[in-house]
Amino acid sequence: MMKSPSDISMPRQIQDVTHAEKQVSHADSRSASVKRDVLGVSRDDLRALMEEAGEPAYRGSQLYHALYAEWRFDFASMSSLPAALRQRLANDFRVGMPEISQRFRSSDESVRYLLTLTTADDGQQGSEAPARVEAVFMPSDGRQTICISTQAGCAVDCHFCLTAQLGLVRNLTAGEILAQALIALEEHRESLAPRTNVVLMGQGEPLLNYEPVMAALRIMLDPNGMALAPRHVTLSTSGIVPGIERLGQEKIRPKLAISLNASNDKERDAIMPINHKYPLAALLEACREYPLRSWERLTFEYVLLGGFNDSPEDARRVAGLISGLRAKVNLIPWNPGELPYRPPTAERVAEFREVLSGRGIPTFVRYSRGQDVCAACGQLALSEAAPVVATITPASPPAPLA
Numbered sequence: 376m377m378k379s380p381s382d383i384s385m386p387r388q389i390q391d392v393t394h395a396e397k398q399v400s401h402a403d404s405r406s407a408s409v410k411r412d413v414l415g416v417s418r419d420d421l422r423a424l425m426e427e428a429g430e431p432a433y434r435g436s437q438l439y440h441a442l443y444a445e446w447r448f449d450f451a452s453m454s455s456l457p458a459a460l461r462q463r464l465a466n467d468f469r470v471g472m473p474e475i476s477q478r479f480r481s482s483d484e485s486v487r488y489l490l491t492l493t494t495a496d497d498g499q500q501g502s503e504a505p506a507r508v509e510a511v512f513m514p515s516d517g518r519q520t521i522c523i524s525t526q527a528g529c530a531v532d533c534h535f536c537l538t539a540q541l542g543l544v545r546n547l548t549a550g551e552i553l554a555q556a557l558i559a560l561e562e563h564r565e566s567l568a569p570r571t572n573v574v575l576m577g578q579g580e581p582l583l584n585y586e587p588v589m590a591a592l593r594i595m596l597d598p599n600g601m602a603l604a605p606r607h608v609t610l611s612t613s614g615i616v617p618g619i620e621r622l623g624q625e626k627i628r629p630k631l632a633i634s635l636n637a638s639n640d641k642e643r644d645a646i647m648p649i650n651h652k653y654p655l656a657a658l659l660e661a662c663r664e665y666p667l668r669s670w671e672r673l674t675f676e677y678v679l680l681g682g683f684n685d686s687p688e689d690a691r692r693v694a695g696l697i698s699g700l701r702a703k704v705n706l707i708p709w710n711p712g713e714l715p716y717r718p719p720t721a722e723r724v725a726e727f728r729e730v731l732s733g734r735g736i737p738t739f740v741r742y743s744r745g746q747d748v749c750a751a752c753g754q755l756a757l758s759e760a761a762p763v764v765a766t767i768t769p770a771s772p773p774a775p776l777a
């Protein structure tokens with residue numbers, strides 16, 4: 376290869392220094408152009424950020440209010456801030472809202488969002504790898520419920536759940552968790568019912584992404600932030616015992632739901648491998664120790680898999696497991712889908728409910744919303760989100776257990 380005159384004449388040492396300088400200057404220009412994301416930053420930290428920038432701290436509170444109470448995601452639209460500050464913010468920071476890659480509208484008016492988590496403004500990848508997650512907006516009389524994800528994919532491997540087939544792609548940041556609810560609220564701004572419920576029941580196990588989830592929840596439940604009531608926000612776990620214990624110590628926390636889905640260890644081991652680590656006895660003990668507030672009940676979710684965990688004997692065992700707990704049960708008949716399970720019959724669902732209700736346990740049957748757009752429970756991981764799903768060969772259906 377022909378050498379350029381400068382390569383020929385420049386001593387090796389100088390060439391190295393110049394190359395290093397070029398690298399530094401390239402890195403500088405890149406880091407200078409990577410804007411810091413303000414979404415998910417606490418009110419105190421936004422106040423500190425404004426002070427560092429030579430602004431009064433209260434500007435941080437105004438920014439916080441604009442993001443979470445007014446749902447303004449463009450600095451230019453934050454009319455409570457002076458124009459010069461809005462310009463400075465736009466130069467140095469970003470509001471890292473995910474991109475809405477697709478919306479799927481159900482006949483029941485639910486909307487499933489497929490969201491691509493954004494990277495930094497300069498096109499360079501931010502500190503987090505790109506990922507796609509899903510959120511679901513479900514309107515009903517007097518309220519809307521928004522189901523959000525806390526991880527992209529999930530490592531917990533519940534066998535009845537499509538998300539499990541993705542494996543864990545990555546944890547979401549606090550901002551990425553909040554953004555899902557904010558997007559759905561902002562999009563329906565004109566038609567919102569008075570009450571908003573948020574359920575952390577989308578992709579991921581929230582208690583395995585503890586800090587970002589709690590950071591997001593503190594903003595959601597902050598009267599100066601999204602101002603949701605703790606009784607209207609529910610975190611659902613597969614049964615991560617240390618996480619349950621830790622959550623119980625939090626001053627600000629949502630309601631807790633446990634995804635139970637079986638009436639004994641053998642059955643639960645077969646569909647939820649997490650049960651090997653935290654078997655029912657340990658899980659129920661953590662539930663008994665959980666410091667419920669005066670208004671609060673634990674929720675046990677129970678996906679009814681036809682012929683597997685839906686017998687009256689199962690119902691009696693469930694009643695025994697949770698007896699003495701201030702709790703309710705949500706029965707979720709299995710949604711027909713790509714996995715090798717079948718829905719329970721209507722008779723089995725009714726019988727299961729009667730057994731529990733007869734033991735004084737408030738029991739509700741929850742039919743999943745958005746089934747026609749695959750937004751129902753356990754369906755959040757379709758080929759649009761991760762093409763790998765299309766290549767998975769279903770395992771054999773589990774045999775009914777005695």
Ligand code: SF4
Pocket residue numbers: 529530531532533536537538539577578579580612613
């Ligand atoms: S049900 Fe929840 S915890 Fe279990 S694999 Fe699916 S997303 Fe993970």
